[in-house]
Amino acid sequence: MIFYLLATVVCLVLGQYLLQTYRFRRYGVKYVTPVPLLGNTAKTLLRITAHSEQLVEMYNKFSSERFYGRFEFIAPIVEVRDVELVKKIVVKDFDNFPDRRKRNDDLDIGLARSVAMMTGQDWKDMRSTLSPAFTSSKIRLMVPFMVEVGDQMLLSLKEKMKGSKTGKLEINVRDLTARYANDVIATCAFGLKVDSHTNAVNEFFTNGKALASFSFRDNVLLLLSFNFPSLSKLIQFDFSKADRFFSNIFSRTIKDREAQSTIRPDLIHLLVEANKGKLKHEDTKSDESVGFATVEESSIGRKQINKVWAERDLVAQAVVFFIAGFETISTTMTFLMYEMARNPDVQERLAQEIKETDAKNGGKLDFEAIQKMEYLDMVITEVLRMWPPVANLDRYCAKDYNIGKPNKTADKDFIVKSGTGVSVPVYAFHRDPAYYPNPEQFDPERFSDENKHKIPSFAYMPFGLGPRNCIGSRFALCELKIMTYQILQHFVISPCAKTLIPPVISKDNINLRIKGGDWTAFECRE
Template structure:
């Protein structure tokens, strides 16, 4: 009996494989022949190649195409290369692609009910509910919490230098920035005081690393939820236990605050107030940009809604903000310090602006002074171009969509079937020499006032594109700028014996990071 069952499964997989490849072939859509079951993911799943490298490889291979095909396990993915097509899918024809890839609703993890994964009207209502909590005026109130966390980090670093036998100490930047990001989210989102630089093994940080890493196994389960949902739901995410840990903390904090009538201007307070309908959408002009990378809220997010969400729904939002904030900040800041270390001229120019700003403001660090720093914004913007936190942006097609011909020689329009995944390879677009000359070079001048107008629309998307862009872009940019300001003011960063130059990307998970750690030497400026 078991042999018949296995045979049926093999036939099913083979049939789906032939069906998907033949569809691309019939319409002249180019693709790399997939390996049965693994698709084009075999080298990634076997940890031979990082996902970002595969995206660039395919992007360059099909340089004459408007779009091409790739396979995630058994699921065909239409990869978009043409920027006009990116605009149509992400903005103009958004109603055809309003959702991200769906997670199996049976998964007992908060992210399933988060604004990142909700679909249809639920997503629209949640986005409208939450967007007033992420405006510049709300983030302004959280800056003192970020500065306090940065001060704790500086004290710990200076103590390490003091206790060392040399003036320089080798620092794993990924570990340093992860602890900073963890503590900022602890105070800004959960209202908790955590010092992960001294209490290195605290439970909040340990669970945070598990929750935000999203292991290779978790990614496989997530991909299976699209192609084989009945198989995927048999497994539990590695991060499920950590998810329950943070959900419990958040739920208890809400209850404690309500019981004590305690108010603190952090994310918990804003979520509760938003759910009561007490937050209002700011006028576009009054909601300042916090840099070139800022994404604007669409009309969908600015609508007024009267829906009241359950506590479980609010908990899910807090969990996904932790995941997004932890990895986005730690990854972005790690690469920023890496680029400062190997580009000392850029580092010194940035430090000069920081010192001038510091003197002008009498040592005070606040939201307004950060936003006036032009070169700091250029540096952050270039870091997010060269090392975007999300390497590709996916959208779910909710009704059949005519995407046109894949290239000039094709004789048929390709119809994207309902339920298909369409993806935008942002990591590859950001490294396309057509849009960014000498793209591998770290060059903040690309985003100077004289040059930034040369960048085509939709060629820069570190926080996504269209109505489903990152709701927390202002928060992330402000946090990155504050951490950069504090570290660069007090420390000089340079390569050490452990620094890997040029960078070699790790293959042990789906996030972009440097193999062997991200080590740099830190030396006190004073």
């Protein structure tokens, strides 16, 4: 009986798989032949090809297509490579693609009720509730907290430097930047002062690393939960314990502040105020841009609502803020340090701008000073182009959608069926020579005033696009700039024996990593 049941399941799965490949073929949609059951995910799961490199491989293979097909396990995904079509899907026809990929709401992690994973009206209401908390005026108040964390990091580095006989230190920059990101979130989101550089094994950092640094296993399980929602209740994530740790801290802090009438301009305070309807949206002039990479809030996020959320919903926002902030910042800063090490001319030009800014502002580092630094913005923007923290954007088709013909020779329009996933390969777009000449070269000049207008607005998307873009882009950019400022003001970064040049993308992690590229040398700047 068990044999017949298993045979039936296998036949049904294979039947679905064959049906989807036939459907792509029938409408002239190109695709890479998938491995049965594993689909095009096989190369990543078996660690044959890095996820980001596979995206580029398929993108380049179908250079004459507007879109093509790939398979995530047995689920068909429509991969979009035409920039105008990207614009239609993420903005103009947003109502057809309002959500990210579906998952089970009972997933036992705070992520499930976060603004990143909410769907439908719940997502719209939460986005409207939160967006006033992430404007420039609110982030300006958190800058002193970020600077204080950076000062702790500098003090720790200089103490270690005293023990160096050569005047140089070999630094694991992923560990360094992860500790910085952890401490910034501790102070800016949870109202806690944590020095992870001095107290290396503190509880906040160890749980934070477990929560934000998804293992290869966790990434695979998350993919399975997207593609097989019925399995979600059976899946146990490595970071569930850490998720509960931060949820408890958040809940306890809210109660303590209410009891003591404590006010501190951090995320907990802003979330509570937003939930009470006390935060208002700012107009475009008062909410000035913080750089080329900044994404603007849509009309959905600017809508005023009067909805009161349960505490578990507020907790979920703090959890996702931690995960997104920890991984995005530590990964981007790791790549930035790597690029500074192998591009000393760029590093010295940026160090000179930092020196001039410091002199002009009398040694004071604040939001306004960071805003005026044009070359710093160009460098950060280029790092996010070459090494975007999210390799591809995903959307979920809510109702049948005519996406048009896949190429000039096709004779039929393709209808994306309701429930089908649609993806935009960010990493591949950012490496397309049609938009970025010599894309493998680190060149901040692409984003100078003379050149940045040449880049199509929908070909650059490190923080996503459209109404579902990253709500924390302003916070992330501000944090990246402050950390860069403080490190390059005091240290020269150079390659060391462990630095791998040219870079090789690691196959051991679905997230973007350089194999052996986490190490660089630090030397005090005279």
